[in-house]
Amino acid sequence: MDDLAWEFGCRVASLPTTYLGMPLGAPFKSVIVWDGVEECFRRRLAMWKRQYLSKGGRATLIRSTLSNLPIYLMSMLCLPSSVKRRLEKIQRDFLWGGGNLERKPHLVRWELVCLSKKKGGLGVKCLSILNKTLLAKWNWHFANEREALCKQVIRGKYGEDRGGWCSREVREAHGIGLWKGIRMDWELVSDRMVFIVGNGRRVRFWRDRWCGDSPLCVSFPSLFAFIVDKEAWVADIWDPLAEGAFNDWEVEEAERFLERLHGKRVLEDVEDMVSWTETKSGKFSVKFLYFALETGCSSLFPSSYIWNVNVQPKIRFFAWEATWGKTLTLDMVQKRGRVLANRCFMCLEKEETIDHLLLYCSRTRVLWDLLFTLFGVSCVLPSSVRETLLS
Incomplete structure (x- = not known):
């Protein structure tokens, strides 16, 4: 083996190893x-001096660097x-x-x-959601790139479903590799795409979303x-209402149905396509899918008064903590x-709370009264820091 490696100018290694950033073996x-x-x-x-960084600086480094380090692997593999x-x-310990x-x-x-700043978070990426969105991209590629080698391999092993927009569900317990985990999240993509009918041979007339905001x-x-053939393709149905007579209470619905179909037609020389509903361009976006999957905050948050102010990051971070009432005051x-x-x-x-320190302490009230006098404002301060910023 050593002689053969020397002959070809290679070196001998052992598995597992890494090739082009991906693990082998x-x-x-x-x-x-x-x-x-x-x-x-x-x-x-180890390169960053944690003791010399404010929390605002640490949050910036997490967003810009740490959260991006595993992206390459997460776009290929399911994150355990x-x-x-x-x-x-590691990120939590560094931040705090x-x-x-x-x-x-x-x-x-x-x-x-891990929520976005508009929803009350610091904008740090949630790794599990990011992993799902990165892997969902492969479902989009499968639906759009009909001649891609990757799709041909997957189609040859698992077959196609729903007109070739996705593979069949992978149900085997062994030997199925990575694709099973990717295929399980097909609905993340299918629920956010609409069909653009060309020749109508790959779009189901009744079950696919191609005419309006919901399937017919x-x-x-x-x-x-x-309807007898509930899985019929658009190309196969020229007169969808010819299969039966209507009752009196169904006539109005039939009229609305024909109005919905008005202007739609089949183009024999044009392929059917899909469009992504979360972007104006109709193209898949990991960013927009991530925002769609991200949970929201149950209450209003004054994000613009915290993050859109030209002050040091450590001051913005303190304002964020104070708004949530999570500063390390004596009550906490x-x-x-x-x-x-x-x-x-x-x-x-009084007892020390963040609302007392910033709003109601007699020493603090002197500053508030001075500020109100300078601007000629008469105001009653709300009960909390968050309500003050929201008002």
């Missing part, structure tokens, strides 16, 4: 595949839950200042941190009930199990 579900990503996380953190937890722990040798409180839930079987259930320390007296150190009159 290891099971795609193995956590070993992701060891390189975790090591890359730790190497990058154990790896996700480890990578998120803790680590293996020290414990610092994580003031805000990570699920909230949903918009006209009474008509759909007496008490909630974490510490037994201590709670008294505002500025006025020595």
